[in-house]
Amino acid sequence: GENVEQHPSTLSVQEGDSAVIKCTYSDSASNYFPWYKQELGKGPQLIIDIRSNVGEKKDQRIAVTLNKTAKHFSLHITETQPEDSAVYFCAASIRGANSKLTFGKGITLSVRP
Amino acid sequence: EAGVAQSPRYKIIEKRQSVAFWCNPISGHATLYWYQQILGQGPKLLIQFQNNGVVDDSQLPKDRFSAERLKGVDSTLKIQPAKLEDSAVYLCASSSSSWGSYEQYFGPGTRLTVT
Numbered sequence: 001g002e003n004v005e006q007h008p009s010t011l012s013v014q015e016g017d018s019a020v021i022k023c024t025y026s027d028s029a030s031n032y033f034p035w036y037k038q039e040l041g042k043g044p045q046l047i048i049d050i051r052s053n054v055g056e057k058k059d060q061r062i063a064v065t066l067n068k069t070a071k072h073f074s075l076h077i078t079e080t081q082p083e084d085s086a087v088y089f090c091a092a093s094i095r096g097a098n099s100k101l102t103f104g105k106g107i108t109l110s111v112r113p
Numbered sequence: 114e115a116g117v118a119q120s121p122r123y124k125i126i127e128k129r130q131s132v133a134f135w136c137n138p139i140s141g142h143a144t145l146y147w148y149q150q151i152l153g154q155g156p157k158l159l160i161q162f163q164n165n166g167v168v169d170d171s172q173l174p175k176d177r178f179s180a181e182r183l184k185g186v187d188s189t190l191k192i193q194p195a196k197l198e199d200s201a202v203y204l205c206a207s208s209s210s211s212w213g214s215y216e217q218y219f220g221p222g223t224r225l226t227v228t
Contacts, residue, residue: 045219093215100158100169101156103155103157106155
């Protein structure tokens with residue numbers, strides 16, 4: 001089955017700096033890669049996703065890049081703010097009506113004011 | 114648009130007791146998922162429903178866990194009897210599953226503590 005790994009497990013940045021979170025996946029058939037943000041006591045919130053026919057996608061301060069050959073994808077957050085502090089999860093699935101998400105273990109991002 | 118609703122938000126039980134969690138998905142979403150999230154880990158899929166049929170329950174410990182979605186809308190997940198290792202957050206998610214749309218939206222979760 002699919003295996004998704006996240007690196008690093010924790011990340012601390014200064015407010016205003018950029019943060020990059022990387023994930024690798026094992027199943028070359030996976031073609032849908034969402035990123036979720038989870039704040040304390042809340043459920044995961046979808047913040048951006050990318051499909052395998054696209055190499056990069058941006059949404060304001062957030063971008064995701066995908067390298068299918070190397071089987072890794074990354075989340076980029078620019079101009080970080082304290083409210084970006086949370087746990088971020090990457091996931092992978094084979095896109096379809098019955099798609100099943102396999103999640104990484106998550107990374108705790110801390111933005112120092 | 115209302116999000117995924119779950120109840121209760123917190124539950125504390127003793128081992129060997131039973132517990133049930135309820136989920137109401139986003140209106141119109143045909144697919145419903147139950148995930149287990151152990152502290153410090155990512156969510157792990159327990160069971161997936163398409164309308165009121167089970168699509169994937171390969172990781173559901175069927176000797177103690179059961180789930181149903183009788184009318185294709187809300188769903189109940191039950192644990193009987195509970196073990197200490199069942200302590201986790203139980204997340205419900207839903208997706209519309211219409212072609213081209215696979216985004217899963219999560220509820221706030223139920224935090225279960227088994228003592």
